[in-house]
Amino acid sequence: MALDDQKSIFTFVGTRPDRPDGLDKVTGRARFGADAHAPGMLHGAILRSPHAHARIVKIDASKAEALKDVKAVVTRADFAEVPFEPGLEGEFWNVLENVMAGEKTLYDGHAVAAVAATSALAARDALKLIEVEYEVLPHVTDVDKAMEADAPVIREGAADYSVPEGMHPNVVRYHESGHGDVEAGFAEADLVVEDSFVTEATHQGYIEPHACLGSLGTDGKGELWCTTQGHWIAQKTCAALLGIETSQLRVTASEIGGGFGGKTTVFIEPVALALSRKANRPVKLVMNRSEVFRATGPTSSASMDIKIGMKKDGTITAAEGTFRLQGGAFPGAPGDMTAMCAFAPYNLTNVRQVGYDVMANRPKQAAYRAPGAPMGAFAVESVLDELCNQLGLDPVDMRLKNAAAEGSKASYGPTYERIGLVETLEAAKAHPHYSAPLKPGQGRGISCGFWFNHGGETSVSLALSEDGSAQVMVGTPDIGGSRASMALMAAEILGIPYENIRVTIADTASLGYNDVSHGSRVTYASGLATIKAAKHAVEKLCERAAAKWGIPVDAVKWENGCAVPSGPNAGDFDPLPLADITADMGATGGPISGHFEATPEGAGVSFGTHIVDAEVDPETGKTSVTRYTVIQDAGKAIHPTYVEGQYQGGAAQGIGWALNEEYIYGEDGRLQNSIFLDYRIPVASDLPMIDTVIVEVPNPGHPFGVRGVGETGIVPPLAAIANAVSNAAGVRMRQLPMSPPRILAALKDK
Amino acid sequence: MDYHSPASFAEASALAINATGITRFLAGGTDVLVQLRSELVTPDTLIDIKKINGVHDITRNSDGSWTLGVAATGAEMSDHPELGLDWPGVVEAMDLIGSTQVQGRATLTGNLCNGSPAADSVPAMVAAGVTVTITGPEGVRDMAVEDIPTGPGKTALAKGEVISAINIPARGENGGDAYLRFIPRTEMDIAVVGVGVNLRLDGDTITEARVSLGAVAPTVLLVDDAARAIIGTTLDDAALDALAAAASGACNPIDDKRGTIAFRTEVAGVLAKRTAKIAYARAKGEQA
Numbered sequence A: 001m002a003l004d005d006q007k008s009i010f011t012f013v014g015t016r017p018d019r020p021d022g023l024d025k026v027t028g029r030a031r032f033g034a035d036a037h038a039p040g041m042l043h044g045a046i047l048r049s050p051h052a053h054a055r056i057v058k059i060d061a062s063k064a065e066a067l068k069d070v071k072a073v074v075t076r077a078d079f080a081e082v083p084f085e086p087g088l089e090g091e092f093w094n095v096l097e098n099v100m101a102g103e104k105t106l107y108d109g110h111a112v113a114a115v116a117a118t119s120a121l122a123a124r125d126a127l128k129l130i131e132v133e134y135e136v137l138p139h140v141t142d143v144d145k146a147m148e149a150d151a152p153v154i155r156e157g158a159a160d161y162s163v164p165e166g167m168h169p170n171v172v173r174y175h176e177s178g179h180g181d182v183e184a185g186f187a188e189a190d191l192v193v194e195d196s197f198v199t200e201a202t203h204q205g206y207i208e209p210h211a212c213l214g215s216l217g218t219d220g221k222g223e224l225w226c227t228t229q230g231h232w233i234a235q236k237t238c239a240a241l242l243g244i245e246t247s248q249l250r251v252t253a254s255e256i257g258g259g260f261g262g263k264t265t266v267f268i269e270p271v272a273l274a275l276s277r278k279a280n281r282p283v284k285l286v287m288n289r290s291e292v293f294r295a296t297g298p299t300s301s302a303s304m305d306i307k308i309g310m311k312k313d314g315t316i317t318a319a320e321g322t323f324r325l326q327g328g329a330f331p332g333a334p335g336d337m338t339a340m341c342a343f344a345p346y347n348l349t350n351v352r353q354v355g356y357d358v359m360a361n362r363p364k365q366a367a368y369r370a371p372g373a374p375m376g377a378f379a380v381e382s383v384l385d386e387l388c389n390q391l392g393l394d395p396v397d398m399r400l401k402n403a404a405a406e407g408s409k410a411s412y413g414p415t416y417e418r419i420g421l422v423e424t425l426e427a428a429k430a431h432p433h434y435s436a437p438l439k440p441g442q443g444r445g446i447s448c449g450f451w452f453n454h455g456g457e458t459s460v461s462l463a464l465s466e467d468g469s470a471q472v473m474v475g476t477p478d479i480g481g482s483r484a485s486m487a488l489m490a491a492e493i494l495g496i497p498y499e500n501i502r503v504t505i506a507d508t509a510s511l512g513y514n515d516v517s518h519g520s521r522v523t524y525a526s527g528l529a530t531i532k533a534a535k536h537a538v539e540k541l542c543e544r545a546a547a548k549w550g551i552p553v554d555a556v557k558w559e560n561g562c563a564v565p566s567g568p569n570a571g572d573f574d575p576l577p578l579a580d581i582t583a584d585m586g587a588t589g590g591p592i593s594g595h596f597e598a599t600p601e602g603a604g605v606s607f608g609t610h611i612v613d614a615e616v617d618p619e620t621g622k623t624s625v626t627r628y629t630v631i632q633d634a635g636k637a638i639h640p641t642y643v644e645g646q647y648q649g650g651a652a653q654g655i656g657w658a659l660n661e662e663y664i665y666g667e668d669g670r671l672q673n674s675i676f677l678d679y680r681i682p683v684a685s686d687l688p689m690i691d692t693v694i695v696e697v698p699n700p701g702h703p704f705g706v707r708g709v710g711e712t713g714i715v716p717p718l719a720a721i722a723n724a725v726s727n728a729a730g731v732r733m734r735q736l737p738m739s740p741p742r743i744l745a746a747l748k749d750k
Numbered sequence B: 001m002d003y004h005s006p007a008s009f010a011e012a013s014a015l016a017i018n019a020t021g022i023t024r025f026l027a028g029g030t031d032v033l034v035q036l037r038s039e040l041v042t043p044d045t046l047i048d049i050k051k052i053n054g055v056h057d058i059t060r061n062s063d064g065s066w067t068l069g070v071a072a073t074g075a076e077m078s079d080h081p082e083l084g085l086d087w088p089g090v091v092e093a094m095d096l097i098g099s100t101q102v103q104g105r106a107t108l109t110g111n112l113c114n115g116s117p118a119a120d121s122v123p124a125m126v127a128a129g130v131t132v133t134i135t136g137p138e139g140v141r142d143m144a145v146e147d148i149p150t151g152p153g154k155t156a157l158a159k160g161e162v163i164s165a166i167n168i169p170a171r172g173e174n175g176g177d178a179y180l181r182f183i184p185r186t187e188m189d190i191a192v193v194g195v196g197v198n199l200r201l202d203g204d205t206i207t208e209a210r211v212s213l214g215a216v217a218p219t220v221l222l223v224d225d226a227a228r229a230i231i232g233t234t235l236d237d238a239a240l241d242a243l244a245a246a247a248s249g250a251c252n253p254i255d256d257k258r259g260t261i262a263f264r265t266e267v268a269g270v271l272a273k274r275t276a277k278i279a280y281a282r283a284k285g286e287q288a
């Protein structure tokens, strides 16, 4: 798609109307995962392993099954497969192994059995009667230890072709990329800084725990209601795990109380369906917070080594990084993503990056906004800050000097199209925050960040009503105000008011396939498909007008919500409004609708620059973030308020990750802090007002120029906050979170 | 599970004496109900003491001392026009507990009897010299707050004993108290270290002091050495350093997810200084 095809003057796009789902959400009328009920419904509960690593010797559920209130007990035997049997391999097998343990339990909290009973209390009581005999095995939870020669092996044969000979079997994927000659580059440098960094695993911390209501008959037909970022992937996965046909399972996505990547897969849904099939009744399953922490998908933890060479004038001569990511007891830690994103903001002659995907006895990691990128940015941007400090360079000027731009060869391979990194750095430099004086005890930090963004399989359909209103059916659950954005984009094409458009998240039986709401793809891909579907409807509207006027259809154009005669016929007829055409559409050829299905490939990459001020109490090591500014390229902000919300959310979650959030495992391999009291996400009073600046450098791959904005915002915060804290404390912080005990210890060692 | 709502403390005590299994009194329930729902403690008997006459009363006695009913909530304490003028440290410690919602239920009694070494109001009560009245099968007796906790989750109360009132001494002249805690966040967190200080001045010189530490030992501590370090001083730098050293020296903490031994020990000293300065300023009648 060429830029000159792109629209740049808008009527609706760029305005800030209330979100269509707002009233339901503030009045409690919105129905979330746990709000579904069905006649005859049973309540499920899941028995979880107390051991980090153990062989399941025997499961005896006879006492639970004997209870009157208990209608079904399931274990692994109630699911589809035998390992690696055709039809269930690769990621499906991993997901099955994760939702219900097979021969071994692989982490504290791993599901081993489940019960359906007539009440939630009865189900929980029944769990206590299930006897499981375990043979406890040695475990490992730390990424570096999991790679050591004597580390317990989590699963033989999990590594793929990419892993070099001689690595521990827990290393399951390997990535290497880059260009140029790093050794030559380091030789040219005036200063080379080399350092190592560690980050702990964090959780997305969505407020709504996983919840679902599943119903599956012995005829292989079923229905599932669940809180998810993608109901088609839930449909496909559940069908595979239960051995039924995909189309026979209809999945409806509830309203979603946060996902951030953590709801892009299934955990309890296949279990509810298996229980339902066995009990022949609908089964509801709702996780509690402790289950969410122990047994859903936190981020990877990471251990990283960085080496960067720089000239006195700030030119980076070479950069090298090794990124080891632990992603739980399954392949999937995004070591490759970390490696590819780490140096992506810079135009480098010599760069080399290596990523490892390492298994350990922890829950299977899931995405958390730009999976893998924040850790790598923390390590790389910390070293850049150190180089600036040692060479006396301004951190924004240094970054401007090295910033990637259109035509730069990205560190991960391709050549960039039009991108907006330089614009974000220039906006940072011009922002009053950057020149505001700091008080004693405060420090300032800067970081850039990059994320790829994604297109993905997308279907949208749009139908016009007789009264001239429109309904848009999309398949991407609304996790960030996307219904508002879709309505604005449809309004822009149709030329009818925003309020006259209703956007619905269709169930899997009502629309073609849609990928998950992830990869910052929704406003980009569902938005593009909405625009195309609306244009499809507009073509038909023009046809009806042409027929009515008796002129060729190519002599009709669509303007401000009306069909208008053009060319030689211009002015011959009065403009015909949309509602006039739909009023008698039944008689002029039937219902008018539009649809679009594709896998759009033009998701533009996105960059951001963050400025953070922090103050450290030198006596207690406690950090307060005193000022925060997010500057990010949105391509085109369809609904600026929700773009700002994404920016602020990324910064808020980044503050938690940087300062206090962490998975803490004991010597016994058990998670120590599986409640919000001890897993410390920021509370409102921990956050300063987060300022935002929307930079708009249009994405050539979208008709309105949209770039995804959901993920880039969490890439710079860890580094920007760490740089601010390090500058305030006068000591480089190399481990996240920078909790007060760690800062105080670093101050003592200074 | 049996639920009772007796009309008197004698009746509450009798119910508790005759109960089998696990018994809990229900004040605000912000510990009991949370523990119940998370399956940490599932009581066999719940004895709700909120229906007893006068349990919400906050009364100033003729000698200037205070009597608080066992169900008086944090919000009721903060809203009281005079209690906080006499005992700002006790009121601010209670006010730190939880959110607005929790404040509407949580009580001093529950905070004390839950037996957490990190309970926020307890160091403030110990520093203030608060006692509790206990009704039991053998009648009524008073006990100092510092003697109630005996270990994490454990109290000196015998089976059938129920706290029936909280007694705060008269403030008297030239006195001030304060409580500070360290938490990694700004709100909704559990103390990693807590310090209560209560003192009295003659001119600029401290004549009486009580210093109490929370979250640094199996129970809240009353630290005599720390009090001695400031008695007879004007809270000059040397006195503050001696106070910090005594506070740190009294610590016997654990290494856990909430803080390391080294961190707790160090920060106990830092907070002791900061708390003492506030109490001192209050005793002088300054706003702090």
Ligand SMILES: Cc1cc2nc3c(=O)[nH]c(=O)nc-3n(C[C@H](O)[C@H](O)[C@H](O)COP(=O)(O)OP(=O)(O)OC[C@H]3O[C@@H](n4cnc5c(N)ncnc54)[C@H](O)[C@@H]3O)c2cc1C
Residues within 6 Å of the ligand: B023, B024, B025, B026, B027, B028, B029, B030, B031, B032, B033, B034, B049, B070, B096, B097, B098, B099, B102, B105, B106, B107, B108, B109, B110, B111, B112, B113, B114, B118, B119, B120, B121, B157, B161, B162, B163, B164, B188, B189, B190, B191
């Ligand atoms: C969200 C949240 C935040 C919190 N934040 C804090 C905090 O910051 N700091 C803090 O210290 N605590 C905190 N707590 C814990 C709790 O709120 C406090 O301990 C509170 O003071 C308990 O009071 P309660 O009246 O609710 O006690 P309850 O739950 O009713 O009772 C607690 C215990 O006291 C016993 N008990 C109650 N009354 C009597 C009596 N008359 N005689 C003998 N025993 C009795 C009960 O048997 C029980 O063992 C928090 C709790 C929540 C839910």
